[in-house]
Amino acid sequence: MFKLLLHICCGPCSLYPIQTLRERNIYFTGYFYNPNIHPLQEFKARIRALEEVAKQEGIEIIWDRTYGLKSFLEETLLCWEKPKRCERCYYIRLEKTAKLAKSLNYTAFTTTLLQSPFQLHDLIKSIGEEIAEKYQIEFFYEDWRKGYKIGKEKAHSLGIYRQKYCGCIFSEEERFSRNSLVFQTKKD
Numbered sequence: 296m297f298k299l300l301l302h303i304c305c306g307p308c309s310l311y312p313i314q315t316l317r318e319r320n321i322y323f324t325g326y327f328y329n330p331n332i333h334p335l336q337e338f339k340a341r342i343r344a345l346e347e348v349a350k351q352e353g354i355e356i357i358w359d360r361t362y363g364l365k366s367f368l369e370e371t372l373l374c375w376e377k378p379k380r381c382e383r384c385y386y387i388r389l390e391k392t393a394k395l396a397k398s399l400n401y402t403a404f405t406t407t408l409l410q411s412p413f414q415l416h417d418l419i420k421s422i423g424e425e426i427a428e429k430y431q432i433e434f435f436y437e438d439w440r441k442g443y444k445i446g447k448e449k450a451h452s453l454g455i456y457r458q459k460y461c462g463c464i465f466s467e468e469e470r471f472s473r474n475s476l477v478f479q480t481k482k483d
């Protein structure tokens with residue numbers, strides 16, 4: 296039997312992949328492992344959002360609820376600029392997913408990061424393939440970006456929390472720094 300371990304980056308991004316896997320009768324289990332999400336309150340908010348998805352969709356999830364700010368900063372210390380930082384970030388999460396999948400005798404692994412048009416899709420694919428080769432386990436590739444709008448609308452209708460930035464403290468700054476500069480200028 297084909298068994299897939301689905302790395303889930305967040306609740307909203309999981310909705311379309313879950314839908315398509317179900318349509319194809321593919322057995323899968325979710326895996327939440329995201330040391331890249333900061334700060335702690337945001338990390339907790341994204342866990343709550345995925346718990347809600349799991350409840351509403353009836354899916355099984357393996358949880359790693361360790362808040363990973365320190366380990367993530369250590370990993371990206373020498374590569375905190377994009378795209379090197381994101382490359383490391385993808386690698387950490389996909390490698391851990393592949394290792395877990397292998398140890399639990401799953402056939403393949405993949406990630407809901409493949410659903411987002413804001414991620415470096417080709418890079419995720421090539422890292423997934425590289426890790427698959429290294430650990431001798433299949434990387435299940437799908438271009439789920441075509442379902443981005445469907446997932447977004449479904450998250451909205453289910454009342455699932457949707458984050459405003461990718462995850463790490465660097466991405467939070469990139470998302471909001473322009474606004475804060477405008478605010479400072481107005482204040483001055």
Ligand code: SF4
Nearest residue numbers: 381384461462463466
């Ligand atoms: S921007 Fe997103 S993908 Fe890139 S390092 Fe930060 S959390 Fe990871």
